[in-house]
Amino acid sequence: QDVPSVLIAYYSGSGNTQTMAEAVASGVEQVEHVNYTIKRVDEVSPEEVLNASAIILGSPVYNANMAPEVQEFINSWPFAGRPLKDKIGAVFVTGGGFSIGEESVMFGMIRAMLVHGMLILGGAETEAAFGASAITGEGEFAGKAVNPLFVKKAEGLGKRVAEWVVTLKKER
Numbered sequence: 404q405d406v407p408s409v410l411i412a413y414y415s416g417s418g419n420t421q422t423m424a425e426a427v428a429s430g431v432e433q434v435e436h437v438n439y440t441i442k443r444v445d446e447v448s449p450e451e452v453l454n455a456s457a458i459i460l461g462s463p464v465y466n467a468n469m470a471p472e473v474q475e476f477i478n479s480w481p482f483a484g485r486p487l488k489d490k491i492g493a494v495f496v497t498g499g500g501f502s503i504g505e506e507s508v509m510f511g512m513i514r515a516m517l518v519h520g521m522l523i524l525g526g527a528e529t530e531a532a533f534g535a536s537a538i539t540g541e542g543e544f545a546g547k548a549v550n551p552l553f554v555k556k557a558e559g560l561g562k563r564v565a566e567w568v569v570t571l572k573k574e575r
């Protein structure tokens with residue numbers, strides 16, 4: 404009882420963002436005294452949103468925007484009374500190519516989290532400063548499983564968020 408929980412919520416059409424979500428989860432698993440739930444956005448209940456101490460949200464890049472399913476999920480978050488205020492928020496994305504939307508999508512999700520008063524964290528590494536991102540369709544990254552370079556960023560993000568969830572829980 405009273406163990407804080409991280410909600411990892413994502414949409415994935417062809418599996419890449421799901422791979423990153425699972426890596427985020429394995430990062431969270433490295434931290435003690437914190438639970439997590441990993442679910443597709445359409446499977447997340449309103450209670451799971453409200454009860455989470457942190458939400459780590461993942462989307463593929465679709466025409467330089469987040470997937471509509473992810474936007475719909477964000478639009479379902481309760482706003483009256485700002486119940487999401489002071490929860491930790493973090494993001495991860497997968498995009499086909501370099502610089503064709505992944506950073507825009509990260510900031511789109513981060514902006515929405517800030518509207519709700521959430522505390523935003525980036526990943527553990529400088530290369531994951533805004534969250535974890537993976538390129539899945541260009542050059543050497545095309546046609547393969549998500550590269551370990553990107554998987555590691557997702558793990559680092561999950562671990563960092565979990566560590567801060569535990570730290571903030573002690574402080575409050």
Ligand SMILES: Cc1cc2nc3c(=O)[nH]c(=O)nc-3n(C[C@H](O)[C@H](O)[C@H](O)COP(=O)(O)O)c2cc1C
Nearest residue numbers: 415416417418419420463464466467497498499500
């Ligand atoms: C409809 C559609 C639009 C896309 N638009 C972009 C885009 O604008 N920029 C980009 O980098 N990748 C784009 N992609 C590629 C996906 O973002 C990429 O394949 C991603 O890894 C898919 O994630 P998923 O396997 O979790 O569905 C698009 C893919 C689809 C299906």
